[in-house]
Amino acid sequence: MSYLGVGVSPGNVPVYHGTNLKVMERRMRVVELVLRFVICGLGLVAAILVGTDTQIKEIFSIQKKAKFTNMKALVFLVIANGIAAGYSLLQGLRCVVSMVRGNELFSKPLAWLIFSGDQVMAYVTVAALAAAAQSSVFAKFGQPELQWMKTCNMYEKFCNQAGEGIASTLFVCLSTVLVSCISAFNLFRLYGDNKGKSSARW
Numbered sequence: 001m002s003y004l005g006v007g008v009s010p011g012n013v014p015v016y017h018g019t020n021l022k023v024m025e026r027r028m029r030v031v032e033l034v035l036r037f038v039i040c041g042l043g044l045v046a047a048i049l050v051g052t053d054t055q056i057k058e059i060f061s062i063q064k065k066a067k068f069t070n071m072k073a074l075v076f077l078v079i080a081n082g083i084a085a086g087y088s089l090l091q092g093l094r095c096v097v098s099m100v101r102g103n104e105l106f107s108k109p110l111a112w113l114i115f116s117g118d119q120v121m122a123y124v125t126v127a128a129l130a131a132a133a134q135s136s137v138f139a140k141f142g143q144p145e146l147q148w149m150k151t152c153n154m155y156e157k158f159c160n161q162a163g164e165g166i167a168s169t170l171f172v173c174l175s176t177v178l179v180s181c182i183s184a185f186n187l188f189r190l191y192g193d194n195k196g197k198s199s200a201r202w
Contacts, residue, residue: 029099032182036092039121039175042168043085049165051078055158066155073128073135074162077169080128084121084172088179091117111187118180125173132166 053074054067068074091114139151139159152159 028182028185029095032179033092033095033099035175035179035182036088036095039088039172039179040085040092042175043081043088043125043172046165046168046172047078047081047085049161049168050074050081053158053161053165055155057154066151066158068162071135071139073131077128077132077165080124081165081169081172084125084176087117087121108187108190111183111190115180115183115187118176118183122173122176122180125169125176129166129169129173132162132169136163136166 050068054065056063056065068078136159
């Protein structure tokens with residue numbers, strides 16, 4: 001039973017096919033393309049904000065310079081955002097070429113490669129964000145029990161710019177998670193198609 005290109009499975013779950021399936025696939029490809037360039041842009045912004053973040057403070061006639069390399073979590077954040085931006089740029093260009101040529105993703109090895117890469121990027125960016133967020137909390141509020149002072153009181157500009165980079169990384173993380181969901185759908189859909197074709201033969 002079908003109505004306007006929408007079939008109903010035995011479990012009453014809508015199954016799209018025909019024209020509706022092509023429209024849904026086209027929209028997903030556009031969403032994937034937008035998300036990949038969002039990751040590229042915001043990842044680059046976050047890496048630049050944190051990587052160029054410095055502030056010099058004079059304490060008792062001694063100049064002390066704060067920079068992102070003083071905090072390992074921020075170094076990890078810069079590296080993770082740089083890798084995510086470069087990877088997403090390559091994948092975004094692949095999406096553009098695929099859309100221009102009108103090619104569909106039918107290769108299982110390529111689908112597995114894209115899925116694995118997207119999963120790695122999602123985990124890396126989430127880990128970098130978590131580490132940077134934890135370090136920023138200590139820098140903002142300190143830890144009296146361990147005699148860690150509130151460094152953001154002295155390096156306010158440095159902390160503000162680092163916070164902007166961490167905020168950009170948050171959107172990068174959300175986008176990588178969404179992209180990994182799309183790549184998972186594209187991968188397992190190939191197995192679903194094959195299963196459906198096999199059952200049709202029987």
